[in-house]
Amino acid sequence: MALKGLDIFKLTPKTNCKECGSPTCMAFSMKVAQGAVDISKCPHMSSDAMAALSEATAPPMKTIKVGTGDAEYSLGGETVLYRHEKTFVSKTRYAVRVNAADVDAKMAVIDNVDYDRISERMHVEMVYVDYTGEADYAETVKKVAGKGKTIILGCTDVAAAKAALDVCAAEKPILNGATAANYAEMVEVAKAAGVVLGVCAANIDELYDTTKAIEGLGYKELVLDCTEGTIKDTFATAVKVRRAALAKNPDRTCGYPSIVNVAALTADTTEQCGLASLFTMKYGSIVVMDQMTYAEALPLFGLRQNVFTDPQKPMKVETGIYPINGADENSVCVTTVDFALTYFLVSGELERSGVPVNLVISDAGGLSVLTSWAAGKFSGNTISKFFQENVEDKVKSRKVIIPGKVAVLKGDIEAKLPGWEVIIAPNEAAQLVKFLKDMQENGEI
Amino acid sequence: MPFNGKSGKFNAAIRTVEIGTGDKAVKLGGECVAPLYSFDAPIENAPKVGVLITDHGFENESEGIKAYYEGCSNWGEIAQRAAAMEGADFLVLKFDKADPNGENAPVEDCLAIINEVAAATDMPLVIAGCKNAEKDAEIFNKAAEALQGKNVLIFSAKEENYKGVAASAVLAYGQKVGAESSVDINLAKQLNVVISQVGVDMGNIVMNVGTATAGYGFEYVVSTLDRVKAAALGQDDAQLQMPIMTNVGDETWAVKESTASEADIPAWGPVDARGVNMEVATAMAVLASGSNAVILKHPTSVATVSKLIKELM
Numbered sequence: 001m002a003l004k005g006l007d008i009f010k011l012t013p014k015t016n017c018k019e020c021g022s023p024t025c026m027a028f029s030m031k032v033a034q035g036a037v038d039i040s041k042c043p044h045m046s047s048d049a050m051a052a053l054s055e056a057t058a059p060p061m062k063t064i065k066v067g068t069g070d071a072e073y074s075l076g077g078e079t080v081l082y083r084h085e086k087t088f089v090s091k092t093r094y095a096v097r098v099n100a101a102d103v104d105a106k107m108a109v110i111d112n113v114d115y116d117r118i119s120e121r122m123h124v125e126m127v128y129v130d131y132t133g134e135a136d137y138a139e140t141v142k143k144v145a146g147k148g149k150t151i152i153l154g155c156t157d158v159a160a161a162k163a164a165l166d167v168c169a170a171e172k173p174i175l176n177g178a179t180a181a182n183y184a185e186m187v188e189v190a191k192a193a194g195v196v197l198g199v200c201a202a203n204i205d206e207l208y209d210t211t212k213a214i215e216g217l218g219y220k221e222l223v224l225d226c227t228e229g230t231i232k233d234t235f236a237t238a239v240k241v242r243r244a245a246l247a248k249n250p251d252r253t254c255g256y257p258s259i260v261n262v263a264a265l266t267a268d269t270t271e272q273c274g275l276a277s278l279f280t281m282k283y284g285s286i287v288v289m290d291q292m293t294y295a296e297a298l299p300l301f302g303l304r305q306n307v308f309t310d311p312q313k314p315m316k317v318e319t320g321i322y323p324i325n326g327a328d329e330n331s332v333c334v335t336t337v338d339f340a341l342t343y344f345l346v347s348g349e350l351e352r353s354g355v356p357v358n359l360v361i362s363d364a365g366g367l368s369v370l371t372s373w374a375a376g377k378f379s380g381n382t383i384s385k386f387f388q389e390n391v392e393d394k395v396k397s398r399k400v401i402i403p404g405k406v407a408v409l410k411g412d413i414e415a416k417l418p419g420w421e422v423i424i425a426p427n428e429a430a431q432l433v434k435f436l437k438d439m440q441e442n443g444e445i
Numbered sequence: 446m447p448f449n450g451k452s453g454k455f456n457a458a459i460r461t462v463e464i465g466t467g468d469k470a471v472k473l474g475g476e477c478v479a480p481l482y483s484f485d486a487p488i489e490n491a492p493k494v495g496v497l498i499t500d501h502g503f504e505n506e507s508e509g510i511k512a513y514y515e516g517c518s519n520w521g522e523i524a525q526r527a528a529a530m531e532g533a534d535f536l537v538l539k540f541d542k543a544d545p546n547g548e549n550a551p552v553e554d555c556l557a558i559i560n561e562v563a564a565a566t567d568m569p570l571v572i573a574g575c576k577n578a579e580k581d582a583e584i585f586n587k588a589a590e591a592l593q594g595k596n597v598l599i600f601s602a603k604e605e606n607y608k609g610v611a612a613s614a615v616l617a618y619g620q621k622v623g624a625e626s627s628v629d630i631n632l633a634k635q636l637n638v639v640i641s642q643v644g645v646d647m648g649n650i651v652m653n654v655g656t657a658t659a660g661y662g663f664e665y666v667v668s669t670l671d672r673v674k675a676a677a678l679g680q681d682d683a684q685l686q687m688p689i690m691t692n693v694g695d696e697t698w699a700v701k702e703s704t705a706s707e708a709d710i711p712a713w714g715p716v717d718a719r720g721v722n723m724e725v726a727t728a729m730a731v732l733a734s735g736s737n738a739v740i741l742k743h744p745t746s747v748a749t750v751s752k753l754i755k756e757l758m
Contacts, residue, residue: 082668083664083668083671117660204447204448207448208446208448230756231753231756232484232757235481236484239482239484241448243451244448244450247451268749270745270749273726274725274726274750274753277725277726277730277733278729278732278753281667281733295713295718295719295722298660299659299726300726301660302658302661302663302702303659303663303727303730306661306663307667307730309664311664311668340662341661344662345661348699348700348701352699434546
């Protein structure tokens with residue numbers, strides 16, 4: 001089934017025209033073979049060759065785009081089951097569920113959670129509008145439209161769905177409502193509005209058959225709603241579908257992003273948070289919850305940021321001066337690297353010490369202390385330069401504490417930063433609390 | 446044509462390790478499927494939930510935890526209250542105060558607590574130290590001796606002290622031992638190997654591969670656990686087939702999200718709700734990656750996580 005790069009290369013024009021975005025036809029062929037690029041990116045393939053190749057080389061899991069503008073999100077497109085194998089490409093997106101009765105109350109507070117964490121904006125990206133049989137479903141949808149959220153219409157009633165799409169189709173919502181009973185009509189509605197269709201079913205067999213039937217009608221802009229009657233069955237379906245999609249012989253009928261509605265599985269919001277965590281780990285492209293307060297957001301967005309990080313790209317924090325424990329311009333400086341994990345560990349310990357300090361983070365390439373030091377990215381030069389350009393005019397204290405692991409830098413920094421006293425911290429972040437408290441007691445800082 | 450997917454059942458299995466005695470004894474591990482994949486094959490022993498008690502008591506804990514233990518006047522009562530938590534499978538005693546860099550409480554104090562707790566409850570016990578390798582070795586030695594016959598888990602031997610700890614806990618006193626490494630599959634495996642070279646049977650080892658709070662470099666935890674389970678089950682690597690226990694509560698209740706007061710950051714809302722969700726979300730993520738037991742603090746977290754585990758079995 002899987003084609004080798006060389007087989008694909010034979011069918012390319014071999015002109016290295018670069019129009020596909022790759023430097024050579026060979027490079028392009030290799031990427032196609034890995035499933036990283038779609039064959040249609042090459043404008044010069046003959047249509048025969050294209051037809052022969054597209055089925056065999058299509059990525060195992062489709063990338064589906066939903067929403068518009070800032071609220072446009074890519075779902076799916078994964079190539080591996082575990083993050084260490086390569087990387088996860090499309091983050092889990094969280095949706096808050098609303099219905100006619102609570103839409104006003106929930107939309108009023110939906111933007112209460114909106115913050116930045118390691119250069120990523122954290123906020124509720126989607127709203128799931130549940131159809132509860134009301135006559136004016138479109139009115140409920142109207143209250144959600146135009147708010148910069150991707151809308152998911154949870155509606156299996158064809159007429160209501162049609163009316164709802166009349167008010168929000170331009171925002172590219174997801175119509176989550178095709179079932180074994182109504183899929184033919186729903187496909188027409190979705191096609192006409194040009195929106196992604198969600199497939200719902202009572203169990204995995206029905207989900208599979210319905211999806212297959214919809215594909216038979218020529219519609220492949222789909223997401224699969226894996227939610228079933230119980231937590232266990234829902235988890236089983238989410239895992240089985242993804243596993244079949246990314247198996248050695250991929251089952252393309254399973255190769256779509258998923259929706260998991262944890263709000264439908266339990267009313268308890270703590271349990272919903274636990275389940276949202278579970279489905280962030282295991283294969284939920286969209287997770288629907290009843291609420292997203294800071295109590296849910298802090299753990300879930302943090303988890304998501306970690307799990308979906310590219311293993312080849314270290315997480316970096318912004319460079320700058322971070323005042324801790326109410327530090328001011330007279331407080332001592334502590335410096336370390338911009339590797340996110342180091343930053344969090346060190347800032348956590350500094351906070352625990354209760355001693356006011358200015359944490360100075362310079363650009364060390366997102367590497368840990370010893371690695372960046374070995375790579376020359378955390379050296380006497382880089383540190384002193386950063387202090388001269390960014391710190392000296394803002395902080396009056398002339399004492400800086402450096403990580404114990406780079407104690408050798410003391411002399412170099414002192415030579416290059418006249419007037420500064422360099423103090424060497426312990427080797428481990430955990431020892432900082434005692435170290436700082438002792439220094440404070442002894443009046444050294 | 447119905448869905449036709451392959452089962453993910455493996456030919457290898459995680460070892461079963463039992464801690465405690467009698468009716469309350471718990472079995473960890475034994476599964477031959479990926480974490481929580483009970484639909485591939487029955488999971489013999491569902492993941493377990495332990496309750497963390499530290500020798501600091503509950504003064505500095507969140508309101509919800511403090512309220513739960515209100516009125517307890519001695520360690521025996523505290524242990525019974527903890528054991529009564531809905532969904533609790535075992536108790537963990539941790540001796541933070543014993544740290545020589547902190548209060549440096551003497552080993553006798555730790556022993557007094559251990560004896561009081563052991564007399565008051567028949568729950569399986571896990572004995573954790575203070576992170577100082579030398580002091581831990583002393584505490585573990587005495588604890589293993591005092592608790593002989595109770596089949597407790599000594600949690601955990603590290604690279605620096607495994608020789609003394611593992612030998613005394615398992616060989617001299619017949620207890621189980623934890624092997625603690627810090628979020629690295631190679632270190633985890635190496636420690637298992639050297640502990641078994643001391644003469645400890647691999648069936649007496651529980652791994653503690655370390656953890657982090659969700660958002661704090663948790664990707665390393667996920668990948669370490671994923672890879673340990675992949676090696677243990679997929680490649681039948683006997684040196685990584687020990688069940689895994691993870692101390693989630695201790696980590697999650699230390700981060701800013703779980704400790705900053707509502708007065709300091711009003712938008713964040715009540716501390717308890719944040720702390721519980723952080724604990725529950727991290728625990729579920731750790732379980733989804735392969736931990737066979739999690740250690741938690743808050744009664745709501747214990748009840749929620751154990752309920753979700755039951756639903757998934």
